[in-house]
Amino acid sequence: MAVTTTPPPRGAAPRPSSDAGDTAGAAARAASTGRLAGRVFGALSTGAGVLILVTLAAVAVFLVLRAWPALTASREELEAISWFNGGSVAEYVGPLIFGTLLASLLALLLAVPVSIGIALFISHYAPRRLAQGLGYLIDLLAAIPSVVYGLWGALWLIGRLDPVFAWLSSNLGFIPLFADYQAPAKNIMSASVVLAVMILPIITAVSREVFLQTPRLHEEASLALGATRWEMVRQAVLPFGRSGVISASMLGLGRALGETMAVLMVISPGFLFSFFLLKPGQQQTIAANIASKFPEASGLSVSALIATGLALFVITFVVNFAARWVIARRAEFSGAN
């Protein structure tokens, strides 16, 4: 989703002079093929960059064109769709956007602290061998298909969460967030827990890489001042990794925003602007909604669903730009200079 045109990495372009042959002719030939290779490589990488832009533009154009009939349709036409709530696409998509953001942010809230903890453990605390095994394990989590997570959530996790939610609701029920729990736990909280597990690997993996790149110089600077290991982590590692962790979280958020199957299989949907996290039938996410409605949609109803997809597209864009803005704001202090 992020559009950046990165320059080709240093050292990737062939250096023509270094492997020139004995004679001047060979040297010249090597140099000229080197130049040709350089040009080809340049064209290829530029082409790849342009291709990303074109793809992105094509997706945006497709979404707008196909959503257009729904965006301009009259209230009567829209209300003729059996499942349509509200009088316009905006009214329909509003609660969906709300549900999507709520589920994703909850998932992020659950996943980020755990991910940072795991990443720090792997990068700075665990003995090397254990760290390696743990790293593989985390990466494996990322390879599990989301439908499997959905099954796991719907068939196993919901049952285990039931007593937790019941306890929360009876003891902290005076806080509206936790009020009115009803079994089974087919609520947005369960969906967020499943989402959190799904985005954990990507956030952990990226954070771990960033933490490992903390310059040894800075770690030693901190230790030499008399820092304990935890103080060193706080002083040198976390500030250095801050923008990386934000990027990692945004990657995770992007994944959570667009996740379909896991939510579809866990949540009992509703179309309300509701903060009741433990009550079923309150919220729904855009992606899960599209998946559940699309098989029986035709004509204008497809168009309405695509309009919700357009909204999701815009949201992920906004999320990415927000993340970039956060990172850029403190770029001067990032250690990249």
Next chain:
Amino acid sequence: MSNRIDVSDLDVYYGDFLAVQGVNMTIEARQATALIGPSGCGKSTFLRTLNRMHEVIPGARVQGKALMDGQDLYGADVDPVTVRRLVGMVFQRPNPFPTMSIADNVLAGVRLNNRRMSKGDQQDLVEQSLRGANLWNEVKDRLARPGSSLSGGQQQRLCIARAIAVKPQVLLMDEPCSALDPISTLAIEDLIAELKSQYTIVIVTHNMQQAARVSDRTGFFNIAGTGKPGRLIEMDDTSTMFSSPREQATEDYISGRFG
């Protein structure tokens, strides 16, 4: 107050590899002691044992004794963190924290001790430390700018300010000028001359003129060959070392015959 360090029969190992063998050395308080020698002779390794920074490297350990005013730096009940608060260190390459401002860099060590300081005290300490490092006049108008915005020489003096802000007894310098230009080097050397009135300074350097300029005493480390441990060959007053050393190897090294 600053302290004298007595090292006796110190061996340093990396795993099974003996890197430095049998060092006996007395480092006088409030003097600058220079350690010279060819690359790989273990002088930096030895320097790191004086504040237990070698322990950062997996498998590194020492045998022998290092006493600071009679107190064993390697005593069973001595926390390396405490040792490092008493024995500050300046590294080969300037390493201010890039995520912190100039002022925050100076305060980094003090903040670790979890001491609550008033804003005024903090400002005083920043000024005092930066003045101590001869950097105040250059940075006083931009204390909130990142430390990495300074030049290399300024960054190294910022690191010295950071080290002296915690008021250590001893200051270790591991080739502090090797990444700096001659003018910045001169600034650091002048600073060392001033600092030694308050701190015990140990400096590792590849530059023999530098050792001659800044130090009161000089120790010469050498290595018999690759894979052999480094040893302290000779240690004496700097003037003696550079005019009439006792050992042939020292004479060969300082006269430029090898190394």
